[in-house]
Amino acid sequence: MVRAIGFIGYKGSGKTTAIIKVARILKERGYKIAIIKHMPEHDIDKHMSDTYRLRQVSPNVIAITQSSIVIFRKRSDNPVEVLMSVAPKVDFVLVEGLKECKLYPRIICAREIGEVGKLMNGLEIAVVGPISEDYEKKEFVEKRYGLRVFNVFNEANTLADIIERKAFMLPGMNCGMCGYDCYTMAKLIVKGERTVNDCKALGRDLVNVIINGKPMILNAFVQKLIRNTVIGMLSTLKGFEKGEIVIRIRR
Numbered sequence: 001m002v003r004a005i006g007f008i009g010y011k012g013s014g015k016t017t018a019i020i021k022v023a024r025i026l027k028e029r030g031y032k033i034a035i036i037k038h039m040p041e042h043d044i045d046k047h048m049s050d051t052y053r054l055r056q057v058s059p060n061v062i063a064i065t066q067s068s069i070v071i072f073r074k075r076s077d078n079p080v081e082v083l084m085s086v087a088p089k090v091d092f093v094l095v096e097g098l099k100e101c102k103l104y105p106r107i108i109c110a111r112e113i114g115e116v117g118k119l120m121n122g123l124e125i126a127v128v129g130p131i132s133e134d135y136e137k138k139e140f141v142e143k144r145y146g147l148r149v150f151n152v153f154n155e156a157n158t159l160a161d162i163i164e165r166k167a168f169m170l171p172g173m174n175c176g177m178c179g180y181d182c183y184t185m186a187k188l189i190v191k192g193e194r195t196v197n198d199c200k201a202l203g204r205d206l207v208n209v210i211i212n213g214k215p216m217i218l219n220a221f222v223q224k225l226i227r228n229t230v231i232g233m234l235s236t237l238k239g240f241e242k243g244e245i246v247i248r249i250r251r
Contacts, residue, residue, distance in 0.1 A: 009109030
């Protein structure tokens, strides 16, 4: 089951630095990592650029430069679709920004005390950033908000330990089968009043069906029926191998 953690903060608060420190440690521990960076102030596909004009013809354009490959895809307004697209392939997703997504815990990156309060939404598990270098500010935040403040330059291993224990990601279905919406359930998990196992949707994920970025709610019987039917058909074909199966049906 993939686990996610958000790094939330204002510009210059050390989000990227914190992610790099944590990602390196998690990779050293043998985990597969994906990083999602939300850049609302940047548009690398500017209006009337060559890539913009190409994407008017095809929503999927691959740009190959001397040092990298960039894949342009149609933007989704649903952050769940972005997370779900990488989730099956990794152990941890580290998300920089994307404050509106409330399916996983977050680490607040801050310079000043006031920023911590503004960024709190019940999903925070720790604080990092320049604020950690000021003893008085650090002590105030820890006493006022009950959140431990870490200096990622010398406490990154401890922070990674906490992420290993506390990171999770809910499916965003808001099905209500647990008695709550996903945001409320996420807050309860962070508080320790519920666990990820209390999410009824995650508990039976044999099959995920996503239509236009929105997950369908499938009970255990339907998931098993789809799984057995698809495997039964594909297993008779040459080239079939056991493992995760991804099928995309386009209109």
